[in-house]
Amino acid sequence: MTATIFQEKCIGCEWCVEVCPHQIIIISEEIKKAEIINTKLCIECGACALQCPVEAIRSHPIGCGCVSGVVRKKINIFLRRENPKTCCN
Amino acid sequence: MKLLEKEPDLYDSEFQKIFPESVEIYESLLNTIGKKGKVLEIGSGTGKLAIQLNKLGLEVIAVDSSKDMIEFASKQVQSNDADVKFFKGDFTSHFIYQQLETEGPFDFIISTFVLSELTPFKQLLFLKQIYNLLSPKGQFFIAAEIILKNRTSKLFYKLKQSLFNQINIFREGYTTYPVLDFNEKLENWFYSNLLLERRNIQLYTGTKKDIEDRISSLPTLESQLGRFRWIKVLYCILNGILTRKSIKPGLYIVGNPNERSPLLVTSNYYWTVSAVSNALKNSQIDCYVLITDTNGINVWCAAGGGYFTHQSIIDALRLFDVDKYLTHKDIIIPQLAATGVDRKEITKFNWEPKFGPININEIQKYLVKGQKFPSQSKIGFNIVTRTIMGAQHTIFLSIAYFLPILLLSGILGVLGLDQSFFWFNIIFQGSIIGVILSQVFAWIYPIFNYTRSFFIKGLIFGMISSTGIILILINLQTPFNISTIFFWFLLILLISLLVSLDFAGHTPYSNHLEVEADLVLFLFPAILIIASLIVILLLFPPVELLF
Numbered sequence: 006m007t008a009t010i011f012q013e014k015c016i017g018c019e020w021c022v023e024v025c026p027h028q029i030i031i032i033s034e035e036i037k038k039a040e041i042i043n044t045k046l047c048i049e050c051g052a053c054a055l056q057c058p059v060e061a062i063r064s065h066p067i068g069c070g071c072v073s074g075v076v077r078k079k080i081n082i083f084l085r086r087e088n089p090k091t092c093c094n
Numbered sequence: 095m096k097l098l099e100k101e102p103d104l105y106d107s108e109f110q111k112i113f114p115e116s117v118e119i120y121e122s123l124l125n126t127i128g129k130k131g132k133v134l135e136i137g138s139g140t141g142k143l144a145i146q147l148n149k150l151g152l153e154v155i156a157v158d159s160s161k162d163m164i165e166f167a168s169k170q171v172q173s174n175d176a177d178v179k180f181f182k183g184d185f186t187s188h189f190i191y192q193q194l195e196t197e198g199p200f201d202f203i204i205s206t207f208v209l210s211e212l213t214p215f216k217q218l219l220f221l222k223q224i225y226n227l228l229s230p231k232g233q234f235f236i237a238a239e240i241i242l243k244n245r246t247s248k249l250f251y252k253l254k255q256s257l258f259n260q261i262n263i264f265r266e267g268y269t270t271y272p273v274l275d276f277n278e279k280l281e282n283w284f285y286s287n288l289l290l291e292r293r294n295i296q297l298y299t300g301t302k303k304d305i306e307d308r309i310s311s312l313p314t315l316e317s318q319l320g321r322f323r324w325i326k327v328l329y330c331i332l333n334g335i336l337t338r339k340s341i342k343p344g345l346y347i348v349g350n351p352n353e354r355s356p357l358l359v360t361s362n363y364y365w366t367v368s369a370v371s372n373a374l375k376n377s378q379i380d381c382y383v384l385i386t387d388t389n390g391i392n393v394w395c396a397a398g399g400g401y402f403t404h405q406s407i408i409d410a411l412r413l414f415d416v417d418k419y420l421t422h423k424d425i426i427i428p429q430l431a432a433t434g435v436d437r438k439e440i441t442k443f444n445w446e447p448k449f450g451p452i453n454i455n456e457i458q459k460y461l462v463k464g465q466k467f468p469s470q471s472k473i474g475f476n477i478v479t480r481t482i483m484g485a486q487h488t489i490f491l492s493i494a495y496f497l498p499i500l501l502l503s504g505i506l507g508v509l510g511l512d513q514s515f516f517w518f519n520i521i522f523q524g525s526i527i528g529v530i531l532s533q534v535f536a537w538i539y540p541i542f543n544y545t546r547s548f549f550i551k552g553l554i555f556g557m558i559s560s561t562g563i564i565l566i567l568i569n570l571q572t573p574f575n576i577s578t579i580f581f582w583f584l585l586i587l588l589i590s591l592l593v594s595l596d597f598a599g600h601t602p603y604s605n606h607l608e609v610e611a612d613l614v615l616f617l618f619p620a621i622l623i624i625a626s627l628i629v630i631l632l633l634f635p636p637v638e639l640l641f
Contacts, residue, residue: 006605006607006608020437023429023449023466023471024429024432024449024471025471026429026430026452026471026472026473026602027472027473027602028468028471028472045546046603047605048602048603048604048605049605049606049607050398050433051398051433052430052432052433055432055433055434055435055436056432056436056437056438058438065606065607070598070599070604070605070606070607070608070609070610071395071598071599071600071604071609072595072596072598072599072609072613073599074398074399074599074606075606075609075610075613076613078610079610
């Protein structure tokens with residue numbers, strides 16, 4: 006799974022380019038819109054989606070994946086907790 | 095209290111069982127308060143006190159964060175023929191504060207048993223907002239659960255909190271934060287005196303201090319780190335996941351900054367702050383550092399976990415009066431915080447947020463240039479980082495998995511269970527292999543980084559390591575029998591899978607959904623391997639020890 010960019014909404018502001026920790030988003034030369042060049046490296050940290058001023062990027066809403074975070078999420082779902090906090094730590 | 099809020103009609107009677115002192119507190123409050131003026135009640139609950147206040151002749155405005163409670167209270171107000179205006183929301187949020195500002199200033203502000211529900215950072219913000227909303231001659235009444243000022247109470251509280259934090263890693267719980275040094279906290283803004291004290295409950299009243307609008311001198315960042323820094327940092331590295339060593343949130347200075355100096359924001363994890371302090375000192379930058387309350391978690395994890403957000407930055411900017419010290423509005427936020435900090439939200443408060451370099455050591459180049467190079471935005475995972483992360487992960491594994499199992503088998507051994515010595519040895523040898531493999535995996539991690547799945551990484555690593563270890567040992571020692579070889583091959587494979595999968599969160603390459611899928615994938619071979627280990631032990635003995 007990777008973040009998805011809806012290019013028709015993109016205004017080419019470059020904010021996502023700046024915040025991507027793996028630097029895999031570029032603004033394409035021809036159409037001046039953002040695109041992901043190496044989806045294999047996308048970790049869906051959600052930084053680009055959060056910073057986007059026009060909501061043109063969709064990403065899994067939960068931050069980076071660490072095992073205890075994932076296990077905790079599972080436990081919270083199992084115990085049917087409302088609004089569980091999800092965090093690695 | 096949070097649990098009680100679900101059933102408003104039982105709230106008052108249940109609450110009285112927990113705090114029988116509350117009756118006395120309400121009485122004393124109603125006797126002392128004036129009969130005329132505007133009053134704000136924070137945390138109105140069932141509206142009982144608000145109605146009584148209204149009956150005294152006061153104009154009452156009430157805030158509560160629970161929707162159920164407000165609905166219940168509104169009905170109570172109607173049936174009692176009283177007049178109370180309600181606001182729903184968190185009193186410490188800027189949104190509610192702005193609404194209350196238009197209602198104020200208030201002659202009286204009352205809050206009972208709310209302060210101890212907030213984190214120590216929010217407690218300060220809470221008191222500061224009360225200060226801002228009170229009229230010059232206004233009077234406050236705050237009742238809260240406190241930590242008594244003797245050593246045993248403090249120690250007991252610390253133990254309770256650290257235990258809670260340990261449990262909290264795996265299971266999200268709910269805790270209260272009894273107020274530490276209540277009087278000292280109030281003294282920041284108020285002339286206060288104690289009205290009532292029962293057990294660990296205190297009711298304070300008082301009036302505003304005349305605080306001049308002058309700039310007080312700020313403490314240095316260095317002073318917050320204290321002595322024996324390297325020991326504390328080492329402690330963070332070694333025990334980072336299990337405990338949260340934090341720094342008091344606040345605005346601090348590095349060097350001799352003036353009103354045009356840059357403002358940097360960071361999290362309040364000790365190791366993070368220490369790294370920031372070192373980098374700034376080494377490059378001789380004069381600046382302000384704003385430390386936000388991120389619950390003692392590093393920048394990236396806190397941002398991903400919802401602790402380091404635009405809200406926490408805005409709260410810190412408001413509480414510490416940051417704008418008084420600066421003529422500009424630029425804030426430099428760590429780039430990795432972009433996962434949780436929405437730049438647009440901070441812009442709404444007239445600040446101009448910028449994301450700084452990913453590595454704090456690049457800060458000087460960034461400040462001189464005024465802009466970032468793409469290379470400064472890219473996260474690295476070099477050998478030094480891998481060594482530290484590997485060590486941290488290894489110690490976590492030892493404490494969380496290996497030691498408890500070892501301890502258990504040791505206890506069984508003491509109890510004199512059959513074959514317990516053999517089992518203890520197997521677990522001991524397995525743990526040693528696990529510790530070594532965990533560190534080795536961290537060092538050679540880039541070899542496996544061609545695939546995203548940590549399950550596949552673990553499987554390949556496991557195959558290589560288990561074959562390798564057994565081949566080496568066969569060459570060194572007398573040949574093993576076939577069941578011993580199979581047993582240890584499978585056991586080492588299982589340990590490698592566990593070790594490498596658990597390492598995911600320590601690398602910058604883990605993806606939440608994929609780790610989730612990998613964990614499910616891991617369960618199948620794990621069950622299969624454990625079953626075959628039992629079969630080998632029962633049907634094809636003897637299994638020998640490895641070394």
